[in-house]
Every structure is written in structure tokens, then in C-alpha cells.
Amino acid sequence: MIKVGIVGGTGYTGVELLRLLVLHPEVSLQVITSRADAGTPVNQMFPSLRGLVDLLFVHPDEAHLERCDLVFFATPNGIAMQQARALLDAGVRVIDLAADFRIQDISVWEKWYGMVHACPDLVAKAVYGLPEINREKIKTARLIANPGCYPTAVQLGFIPLLAAGVIDAGSLIADAKSGASGAGRKAEIATLFAEAGDNFKAYGVAGHRHLPEIKQGLAGVLRADVGLTFVPHLLPLIRGIHATLYARLTRDVDLQSLFEQHYSGEAFVDVMPAGSHPETRSVRGSNQCRIAVHRPQGGDTVVVLSVIDNLVKGAAGQAVQNMNIMFGLAENTALNIVPLLP
Amino acid sequence: MIKVGIVGGTGYTGVELLRLLVLHPEVSLQVITSRADAGTPVNQMFPSLRGLVDLLFVHPDEAHLERCDLVFFATPNGIAMQQARALLDAGVRVIDLAADFRIQDISVWEKWYGMVHACPDLVAKAVYGLPEINREKIKTARLIANPGCYPTAVQLGFIPLLAAGVIDAGSLIADAKSGASGAGRKAEIATLFAEAGDNFKAYGVAGHRHLPEIKQGLAGVLRADVGLTFVPHLLPLIRGIHATLYARLTRDVDLQSLFEQHYSGEAFVDVMPAGSHPETRSVRGSNQCRIAVHRPQGGDTVVVLSVIDNLVKGAAGQAVQNMNIMFGLAENTALNIVPLLP
Amino acid sequence: MIKVGIVGGTGYTGVELLRLLVLHPEVSLQVITSRADAGTPVNQMFPSLRGLVDLLFVHPDEAHLERCDLVFFATPNGIAMQQARALLDAGVRVIDLAADFRIQDISVWEKWYGMVHACPDLVAKAVYGLPEINREKIKTARLIANPGCYPTAVQLGFIPLLAAGVIDAGSLIADAKSGASGAGRKAEIATLFAEAGDNFKAYGVAGHRHLPEIKQGLAGVLRADVGLTFVPHLLPLIRGIHATLYARLTRDVDLQSLFEQHYSGEAFVDVMPAGSHPETRSVRGSNQCRIAVHRPQGGDTVVVLSVIDNLVKGAAGQAVQNMNIMFGLAENTALNIVPLLP
């Protein structure tokens, strides 16, 4: 059994990790920390876990995380980088669901995240946990930077096109839409039901932290810089990201075959039949990414539609997928979930 | 023109007052205060008011509210009672949309609201602003306690039955449901979209502040105490209250006629045809209360269905209705609104 | 392996059965019928099942349901009663998720459902599949009448009080609210998003088909008739029923202990701590019923709050629970699901 600890268990990625790990046959959940809610039963905060999780939240100082085999950080940005070294030194493997280890260029990270990085040397050793790209490296990784939600949906949609070299990489457009759980379980006016409900808007058009992460990932595939316009929007739904991706084709290609072949071995990327329109609910609660590729009116613009559940493939599910790979388990262990529809 | 000031214009009742007053032909909006947002243009916080309201939020200390003819308090509980006396002394009329002047029994108020009342003598002079009950008193009132949202929907449903003496007043049940805007524009986790959306729950079953207000109002009609079980619930919608009311009939009566006659002269209470089921959206954005009365299977239980828009008839609209009465205007001035459906 | 067939797989209870059965270790899904959609891949209609279900919908005439060990009817009312006898005669066990076998008094059934019953003798042999009441009978049943969604939530809330004889059974009130999936996957204006969204209303106050079912069930517990006012409402959410139940206490009792003891051995009924307010989302996607019991202000009115997922414990989940009991499996096989929250 893998002894697992979770740092920061009171947010949505935390409770989602619990939902997945509680039924994982190879995991023994050791400890869940919360500074503010230490002493509170986990299932009091999340009644969905009654009868399934009997732990109390533990203060980080008393958590003895070093006794775990693996620690997940489901914390705000800037926490994991403070604590990762000690855990790694103690032989604990670490998966950070926040952004601390995602950007290799430290100056870029510091600019977008507005803080000084505490351990640039660890960033260099971290593996970006997108299994469809980095599966081999993940197997032996000690420290995983779990990808962001938008970056997962956007990269999985663009990668086959970039890998095949069939689009103009200088003018990519990602029009992305996320459900409200993407904003986290934080007391804020902007994501109140009476504000975000029956409403839709773009945000962060001038610049969003996921932009450099996506560009880094795509550049890694292309082995050259990419030009990307990324516009995120807030959807009045709870779970789900839908990325609508646009690129200019530079040569004629059978797009459907290209995508099907690229992802033929991937359990968690589903290339839908030609003409499909994936719905966010078709992946609700599951680790799937569903993709459809279109070429409207046979023109030179390719349109890729990519959907994920932001809390699963976009966060906790991908983290468990990474854990499974790191520990030599079947990649879909505890992730064989039927999406909840309707 | 009535010179109007609004204290606390950054909440939902504040912006709703603005929506209604901006088109009111007899109102000149003088000042809107906000301690936290002084200096901010009102239409920056609420872009729906662009081109309609050009005022900035003003710090209360610089608001010169004493120059107004009427001041609305759209503030949290406990604010109006601190400021009302000075305004009244300066000849300004006051309508408090919060609860400071609603409960005549000061000890009851202090118990439910958890503070010492600052001006019990003013409570005695305040008029409870439910026009369907107190229209004559409102005409000459200097200080109005604008009713709560639940109390408006529940009282309007029960009053005809109590006034006619046809039910057992000792065992009333009000199962009430409110949209999320009823919780106000406050940063809180419980009313986040990702918490309150796609979800439903009761709350405050042990006791809710609107219970004593409803009981006081109904007792006033009956001229005797009533027994009431009041259970509020949180609906995943923005505007709307639906009260489902249950009482035991003590004598046979034509309920449809009783309700129609009771409200025959009321512009803002619509008794629907027998067999109707009023929808919250049928009053969305308007000052209407729609009511239907049922007697399932001809038994001795009467079921009343009563819907309002909590921000209009349950707050700002009723406040404007009270203002119209106080200033001798047609009661529906600026309230002749067609509900937004769908 | 249990060879299972599903008649009528294109509705919400059908796809929900598929969601649960697809991961059931003892079930071999043989056939899913649909008259209108014969030939269509199941996972084309429900992309959530891509990679999980490879069957096509089959025309009922070609389904060879007699080769199954168990057939679920996820059909409109009036279908199962036409086909059950032939299946039973062929040795197939039957679980009807519709209402054909729920009401023992045929004249009552025919009045509420507006048709002549095709096989009254089978009704007499059918077992009402509420395991918390009828577990022993279910074990040996050949034909199960799976309970309705409202009846499940309402009965589980009232039963402990009636069994203990502590309430006035003549004046029960059930104020129940259901999500829109309860109306089924049918093209109707009333349940369009633009009609049912951001809206709330009661319906069927004069009488609803679940009233006689609930009264029959409660009378069976009490061994005497009950008086019940049942008011259903339509919630703007997808899954979930919340029943708010009111009764008059006839003697003093520790309600919390009463409920905890009554349900102490039940895996799928969770009595929450005193003072709780169960949320519908706390059971989303799971077979749990969560219950809290209150006695507001210590008066003589007891308030029970009972929530279920209408498609799981209110339909497909309970059907699988019944199947597990009928076939001697652990009752929670394939039902050990963590609710999806948020």
C-alpha cells in the first residue's frame, strides 16, 4: 500500500483527490492537513465523504508527512515550493497540483506569479506531469508538476497538429471556457452564485498565468516557440473545461486519422468520430479528455474541440494517473469511472 | 422631485433600488454612500447602469444625507439604527431595508439579532411597511421598517386565511425557498456558484430571524399569537422566493373567493385562477406577489403558494412602493414593470 | 455472471442503469432495447459510455430477453405489465423501474394511471423493492416493483416515526422538491432549460401519482391508514430530491436516537448528526439517502429532511441494490460510489 498524505485538503482539488483515493485499492490515506481547520472531521466539511473518510484535518506541524511514500500538494501557489525539499530529502515523492514547478524559466514564473521562487534547482528536476507527453519521465520522477486545467485541455488539442507539423504555429488561438469550480473554494464575490450564475464573460484577456505554461508545453513538442492568443471565459456550470482551438493549416492532411493515430494508445484521450461536438458533461467526474477535430467548409482553418473535467483530468485525476505511473500500477487504477450523465 | 439618498449602495438591494429609481419620474438621486468603495463610479461596479447612473460612491461622512427628502438604508442590520435619529431630526424621511425597526419587542429583536438596540423609542414610532396591511399608516410615516423577503411572501399568503378566521392558527407551516441573491453580495463560501449551484438544502431549521417577524405580523392580523414552523431553503436560482404554506381549515369556505376578495384592490398581489401553480419567474424583476390557493383532495389542509422576487417585492420594490405612498404618488410609479420571462 | 437485459435504455433511468452495471463485477450486459433507436450504438446516444459500452440498441422483437437471468424495465408506465408474464414464465426475474406493479389496489392504480391493468394477479405477487422495509421478501422475489423517487425519499423519512408510533399519522405533510431529470428524457416545453432554469414552482398540488404509493407504503408500516398532504416542486437542478417532512409529535422522544437506531444497520441510509441540513449534492451520483431530524424551538412539530439522488436511490441504484439482494450478492456491489461534490 502506498502511504499517501495530502497537504491542503479543504479546496476542490483536495476533496476531489479524496473522492478518487478513497476507492484506490493500493492507497492508504495517512493524513490530510489544514492549517485553518485542524481538528475538524473531513467528512463534516464534505458530507459526501461520510462513511468513507474518518480522518480529521491535521495541522501541518503535526502531520509527519515524511512518513508518507507520496505527498500531494493541493495548496495555493507558493506553498509546495517551501516544503518540497524536506520531503524529497526524506525520500518522499511529491506531486504538486499547484503551479510551483510547472515553468522551467524561473524569471517567467516569477513574473506571472508575482513571487520569488524558493527552489529553482528543484524546478529543473521536476517532471511536467502530462502523461501523454512525459510518461517515461514520470515513471522515475520524484517530483511532479501536475499540469494546470486549461493547459491540459489546450495542449492535448494542439499537440497532434504541432507534432505533425501541419499548422502555422505562430498564430494559434485558444478560446477556452471553464466552470466555476476552477476558481477554487474561496470566498469571493465574483464567483458567487448570484454573480456567476446565468452569466458568461471572458476574463484575463490581457494575460493569464496559464499562457506561459501552455506556450512552454507546445514549444516542447514543436521544438520551437509558438505564438498563442489565449482567452479564458467563466462558464455558469460547476465542472468542465471546453477549449475551442483554431489554427491555420499549412498542408493538406487527414485530420481525423492524424488525431486517431496520435492518441491510439492513450486510455484517457478519446478522439471522437468526425463531425462530433464533445460536451463537458460527457466527461463529468471522469479522467477523460474528449477531442473532435473539424475543418469548416473545407477551408484552411482547423478547429479542435477539447473537453475535460477541470477537477479530474485537469487536476486530481491527472495527479492520480501520475501516481499510478510513478508506482508502477495500471495507469487507470481507481480512474475507471463512468462520467455522470445527466 | 424627491431628493433621495441611498446608504450602502454596493449590495443587491442597493443596485436594485438604483435600477428602479433611475427611471422614476419624481426622484432625483442625490447621493449613494459606500465606506469601502468611496470614489468608485457606481457604474464601474455595476456595468448594467452604464449610461444611466453617473454618480460616484461617496463616503458616508461626506454624503450630506440631511439634504435629502428621503434616505433608503440598504445596509447590513445594525447600521440604520445608528443613523436614523439624526436624519429624522433633520426632517428626512427614512426607509430601512434591513431589520432594525421591524420587531416591536426589543428583547425579541436583541435575542435574534445578537446586538443591543440603539434606539428602541424609534422602533415604537416606525411603521412596518407592508402596504397591503399598513397603507394608511405608511402615508404619514417618517420611518419605515421595510419587511423582510420571506416575511412578505409568507404573510401575504396567510393573511386572508387569518383575517377570515378559517384556519387553526396554532399550527401553521411555512416551507419557504429563496434564490441565492437573498444571501446578499457577500464573499462567502456557502453561496459560491460551485457550492450553491446544482444543489438544494434547507438551512436555519432550528430558527431563522424572519420567524419572529412573520409571527409578529400574523399575530397583528389575528390579534392573537400564532404557532408557526418556518423552514427556509436555498434554491439554485438568482431571484425568487416561493413559499408553500400549510394550514388546517377549521370551517368550510370558498377559498378562491376569499383570496380574490381580500386582494381585489391590490395592484401588487395577483390571485391566480383556481388550480394554478405560480412560478418564481412569473414575477422576475417585478413587484408582484402571485398567489394560488389549493385544497388537495378536498381535505382539511389548505395549501397556499406565494411567489415574489425577493429583491423587488421582497426588498427594493416594496421600498419604492412605500416611498410612493409616503409622498402621495401613484403607488405603481416606476413599478409598472413586465416580469422578465424567460 | 448474471445475464442482464434492459428494456427501454434511452431514458435517464436507462443510462443510469448502464452507468452502474458497466462496472458491476457480476453482471454481463446482454441486450438493451429501444424501439425507436434500434441499430444505434448506445455510446453514440450517450458519449459518456464511449469505451465502456459497445452494444447497439436492439428492437424489442429481436432482443431474446428470455435468455437473460434478469430484465430491468426502464420504460414508461404500462409497458412492463405487457411483457412481464412471458419473461417470468421463462424463468427470468424482472425489476420494473416504472409504476406498473407498485400499487396493490388495482382500482387505485387504474384511477391514477388512467389505464386498465394488464395483469392484476402479478401485482399481487410483486414485491415492493424498498430494501429497508422488504429486504427479506426481495431475496426470493421474481418480480420487483422498484419504488418511485419521491416515495423513496418520503417513506425513508417518515418510517422511523410511524414505526415508533410517536406522531399523529392523520396529518402528515411532505413538501418535496425534485430536480429536472425526474421528468425524464422527453421532449417537452415545460422542462426546457429556458423554462425550468432560474425558476421554481410547485406542480400537481391537486394530486400526484406518487401520493397513493407513499400512502400505501406508510400504511404498511403503521398497519393503518395515514393522512398525507404531498406537494411536489420542480427544482432548477439536474439530480436530487429533497423532502421536507412535517408531523405532529404525540409524545416526547429522543428523535435523534430513534432515527439512528432505526437505520443502524442500513448501508444506504445515513442519519446525520443533530442539527444537520443534508444537501442534495452530498448524495449526487450515489445510492445514499441522507436524513436529518429537527424539532424547531422544541415544539411539537417534527421536521425531517431527507435527500436522495432521484436517479440512483430513487431509481437505478435502488434497482441494482434489489438485484444484488435477489442474487445473493453483497448489497453494495457496484454501489460503493463517492458522491460527486462539487
Added chain:
Amino acid sequence: MIKVGIVGGTGYTGVELLRLLVLHPEVSLQVITSRADAGTPVNQMFPSLRGLVDLLFVHPDEAHLERCDLVFFATPNGIAMQQARALLDAGVRVIDLAADFRIQDISVWEKWYGMVHACPDLVAKAVYGLPEINREKIKTARLIANPGCYPTAVQLGFIPLLAAGVIDAGSLIADAKSGASGAGRKAEIATLFAEAGDNFKAYGVAGHRHLPEIKQGLAGVLRADVGLTFVPHLLPLIRGIHATLYARLTRDVDLQSLFEQHYSGEAFVDVMPAGSHPETRSVRGSNQCRIAVHRPQGGDTVVVLSVIDNLVKGAAGQAVQNMNIMFGLAENTALNIVPLLP
């Protein structure tokens, strides 16, 4: 008073016309037709209109529409073209809210709408009712083709850029999102609450009827063909369209000034301050279009955000605006509406 008739009053554009016209000081509503619901009181179908509209739906054969000054067609495509000539011949002016007269190239229309056009000569005489482009022609028009909802939002966003000649018109992208009311009040599974709620998807990526309408409108501004990729999506909200528009800048320009100057005289187009993100709710129930223009990271991609209420500026409101222009009234008569927020 303008004598007005409405053909097809039972859909969302019909009830929205009623909402606006009922308070219009210069309109006398004469007749509302419905083939299926003749004889039904309008306010029985739409209780929001109780006390405001006392008409019954009238069968088209008995409507005497020729006695009206103006007839609105709020009908499915293909109806107005059958009836317009007789009305025009009788001296009645006509505004068609459907698509019958929108496309000047009849062969294009027939291809996209799948029917033979009944009166190509009238199409040639019809004026496309986008006042911001065609105000002068609308003043004297007898027959107005009221623009589609998407085309209104998309054209208003692109027009200033095309008129100024600052973008590459060959590779425009319009990523558009519409609320569910855009699908109309039709019994269909795809727009049920349980299908469209808590869900998001693209549709019609291969081709949507609004594509040729948008291209025609933009080509008219540019006086040359444009290349456009148009991807519509279905939002889980009731009212609102958000168009996110992308184009490549071909020369440096002060985008904010460009837009402000272009729309400086327009009452219903609000160019928001630089850096803004318009929300759909900021125009809910009103005839406003709000626009913001961005140039992310100072690159050569311009991003325009354009929001409207699809039932108002996207349909009934724009129709009333056209009527006001045609009859020499102030353009904002009956359209001076404060958006409903929250």
C-alpha cells in the same frame, strides 16, 4: 397610435415583443396570432403578462392583419415569405424576426434554409434592420429583415475594424456562445434542462445558417468578401450571447479610440473602457450591445468581446428599435430599460 399585429406569439421572441410593446406609449396592440393556441388567453400561456395583456391568441385566418399599420413576424423561417406580399400590398409595414428576407443571394438562402424562396423580389426590396448600418434605409423601409442574434453580436464587433481597414479580412474568427433561449420555445430533448444544464458544447461547427448572414453583412461594410470561421456554442444560461472575435491587425491603430469614435452616436452600442470584460448579465433584458476591445500582449491579434441579450438586441428589441425608426419615433422609445442585475 401605431396599430400593431404579431404573427406567432407563442415563442420567446413573441413574448419578448409583448413585454416591450405593452409599455410602448405609441403602440396599440391589435392582435396576436397562433394557429395551435387560438382562443387561449395570452396571459394564461405567459403568466408574466397577467394584468398587462388581455388578448386571446387568434387564428391567423381571423386576424385581419391588413388593418394593422405594422405586423411583426415572430414565426419559424418560411412563414413570413408566404404572407408578406399581401400585407405589403395592403399598405401594412412588415418586420420579420425570422430569416426569410435576410440573405440577398437567393441561391445561398435556399441552400442554407433548405426551401424554395416564395418571393425573391421582396427580398431585393427588404432592408436589413441593423440600425447601426442601415438607419437611413430603415426610415423609409416597408419590409425589414430583422437580423439574427449571432449576426448582431458578431457584426457590431467586427464592423469598426473592417470599416477602418485595419485587419486582415480573410481570416476572421468568431467564437460565439448563446444562451438556451436562442433555441426557441420548442419541445426538444437537446435543450432540456437536464441536457443543457451544467453542460457546454459547440454545435454546427461544419456550418450554421448565421454564417452567410454574417459574411454578407461584413462584406457590405468592407465592399469585398470576407473569410470567416464561425463556431457557435450552447451556454447553460437563459438569455445572452457572448461573441469572442479574433482578427489579425494589419496596421497599428488606437483600437479603443477607433471603437469609441465609430459608435459615438449610438444609443445601443456601449464601448466599454479599455481592459473591460463585458458580462452577458450586464445587458440582460435590455437592448444594449456592450463591446470591449483588447490587444493581448501588444501582439498583432485583436480580440473583441461583444455581448447582447439575444432576445432583445438580438431579436425583439432590435425589431422595436426598427419600428421606432420607421415611424419617426425616438429610437429608444420603450427601450429605455435597465438591465436586470443580478
